[in-house]
Amino acid sequence: MSRLLFVASEAYPLIKTGGLADVAGSLPEVLRQNGMDVRLLLPAYQDVLRIIPAPMPVAELELAGTRIRILETRLPGTATVTWLLDHPLFAERPGNPYHDPRGHPWPDNADRFMLLSRLAAAISTGQTPLDWRPDVLHCNDWHTGPAIALTHLSEYRPRTVFTIHSLAHMGLFDRATFDRLGLPQHFWHDGTLEFYNQLSFIKGGLVFADYITTVSPTYAREICHAPGGMGLEGLLRQRQERLVGILNGIDHSFWDPATDPCLAQNYSVDSVELKSANKSALLQELGLPPWEGCPLVGIVGRLVEQKGLELILPVVTEILASPAQLVVLGTGDPRYEEGLRALAAERPDAMVLILAYNEALAHRIEAAADVFLMPSLFEPCGLNQLYSLRYGTLPVVREVGGLADTVVDARPETLAAGTATGFVFQRPEASELLGAVRRATGLWSDQASWRRLQQTAMRQDFSWQQSASRYLALYNATDL
Ligand code: ADP
Ligand code: GLC
Numbered sequence: 001m002s003r004l005l006f007v008a009s010e011a012y013p014l015i016k017t018g019g020l021a022d023v024a025g026s027l028p029e030v031l032r033q034n035g036m037d038v039r040l041l042l043p044a045y046q047d048v049l050r051i052i053p054a055p056m057p058v059a060e061l062e063l064a065g066t067r068i069r070i071l072e073t074r075l076p077g078t079a080t081v082t083w084l085l086d087h088p089l090f091a092e093r094p095g096n097p098y099h100d101p102r103g104h105p106w107p108d109n110a111d112r113f114m115l116l117s118r119l120a121a122a123i124s125t126g127q128t129p130l131d132w133r134p135d136v137l138h139c140n141d142w143h144t145g146p147a148i149a150l151t152h153l154s155e156y157r158p159r160t161v162f163t164i165h166s167l168a169h170m171g172l173f174d175r176a177t178f179d180r181l182g183l184p185q186h187f188w189h190d191g192t193l194e195f196y197n198q199l200s201f202i203k204g205g206l207v208f209a210d211y212i213t214t215v216s217p218t219y220a221r222e223i224c225h226a227p228g229g230m231g232l233e234g235l236l237r238q239r240q241e242r243l244v245g246i247l248n249g250i251d252h253s254f255w256d257p258a259t260d261p262c263l264a265q266n267y268s269v270d271s272v273e274l275k276s277a278n279k280s281a282l283l284q285e286l287g288l289p290p291w292e293g294c295p296l297v298g299i300v301g302r303l304v305e306q307k308g309l310e311l312i313l314p315v316v317t318e319i320l321a322s323p324a325q326l327v328v329l330g331t332g333d334p335r336y337e338e339g340l341r342a343l344a345a346e347r348p349d350a351m352v353l354i355l356a357y358n359e360a361l362a363h364r365i366e367a368a369a370d371v372f373l374m375p376s377l378f379e380p381c382g383l384n385q386l387y388s389l390r391y392g393t394l395p396v397v398r399e400v401g402g403l404a405d406t407v408v409d410a411r412p413e414t415l416a417a418g419t420a421t422g423f424v425f426q427r428p429e430a431s432e433l434l435g436a437v438r439r440a441t442g443l444w445s446d447q448a449s450w451r452r453l454q455q456t457a458m459r460q461d462f463s464w465q466q467s468a469s470r471y472l473a474l475y476n477a478t479d480l
Pocket of ligand 2: 165379402
């Protein structure tokens with residue numbers, strides 16, 4: 001049986017800030033079900049230790065002059081063996097894994113995630129008291145990039161895979177931090193971890209991994225060119241033969257309208273008419289007066305530039321006039337929070353804003369809304385549009401990254417062929433977004449056509465099994 005060490009900085013349901021947690025909470029378990037001997041490695045943040053009160057210590061060792069413990073548990077709801085890196089750098093930090101309550105990155109993030117990387121590399125090269133080392137080390141995003149670089153310092157190293165969930169965060173730190181971390185001098189070189197006179201954690205993965213993956217085929221192409229590559233396009237083009245786009249899946253044990261315990265009313269593709277009970281329940285819950293003959297538009301996500309807030313804010317008034325009601329759930333950039341707050345205050349009859357992180361409410365909005373807005377400027381994969389499709393909530397998206405790969409625009413040809421699943425626009429302009437929303441609200445009035453689109457959307461198969469098979473093929477590839 002092949003052994004896999006899967007390393008990430010967050011995994012649902014233990015700790016989550018975004019889609020990475022959804023992936024790290026699902027993919028390892030599906031790989032385990034496909035016959036791999038999997039260990040998921042995560043930091044033991046304070047909030048994780050609260051959920052798992054008595055994890056079992058399985059090893060204690062010294063890494064770069066500091067003592068750490070490895071605690072063992074199972075990822076809740078799965079049989080995936082999960083190792084938690086126990087150290088005060090994680091255990092003494094409550095809340096968000098990356099920043100303080102005011103939104104400032106923890107000043108020692110380089111030390112924190114270098115420790116995670118060092119442990120991943122030590123396990124991978126057999127330098128721990130554990131009687132286990134992997135055949136494959138699979139790291140995710142900048143927090144774990146150096147792990148792959150560090151395995152190259154050992155004679156024995158496993159096969160390595162590095163997944164880019166977003167290039168927007170590269171883990172950049174100054175030269176003094178590089179020196180403090182005590183990394184080998186040859187890592188300060190533009191052929192290794194240096195990036196324009198800074199230390200870049202993500203380059204550890206991009207330069208040294210046997211395979212680089214990212215979370216959609218379109219994003220895999222976009223990052224090989226400016227502006228999508230964010231300065232790393234040259235390196236990524238050099239490594240293009242080893243760069244693969246594998247679309248994320250969705251976990252039906254959490255995201256299935258037929259069984260979702262958060263919903264007022266469960267429904268399926270054969271009973272879509274029941275979906276509207278969720279809309280009535282949500283409007284009541286949020287205190288929005290029900291408007292007859294008008295769709296409900298939903299937005300759930302981080303309120304940051306990436307998610308297209310610059311396109312949404314200028315046309316909210318027109319969207320409401322189309323007519324439509326709007327519910328927004330998210331937290332993020334204070335600029336956007338403030339802008340949305342002002343708009344919601346102007347139109348309490350039509351718009352509700354919830355500035356919070358609320359998993360159950362995210363499920364209820366996916367089920368209640370008719371239309372879901374996700375006009376991202378860039379989107380490596382995106383999970384919310386996949387959840388929307390599954391819940392028969394037709395997405396309005398920009399043709400970029402994973403959004404382009406997963407939503408089929410409702411045009412005369414696709415409507416006639418019965419393949420349409422949503423509304424897609426191209427240029428990052430508010431007027432184009434508005435045009436797509438108007439096409440959606442227009443089609444919504446034709447309930448028979450709308451129902452056909454919903455059923456096509458709900459029948460799309462974005463289960464993890466397909467994607468897991470592609471990762472397995474890479475783990476076993478013979479072209480190295
Ligand atoms: P990203 O990872 O870029 O934020 P994704 O679409 O891949 O975008 O994943 C976002 C995940 O985070 C989804 O599971 C979404 O439901 C969840 N999410 C984001 N913001 C919130 C929020 N305010 N409340 C609840 N869930 C949220
Ligand atoms: C990142 C991306 C998002 C992707 C998620 C999981 O957060 O922004 O598009 O779905 O990672 O891969």
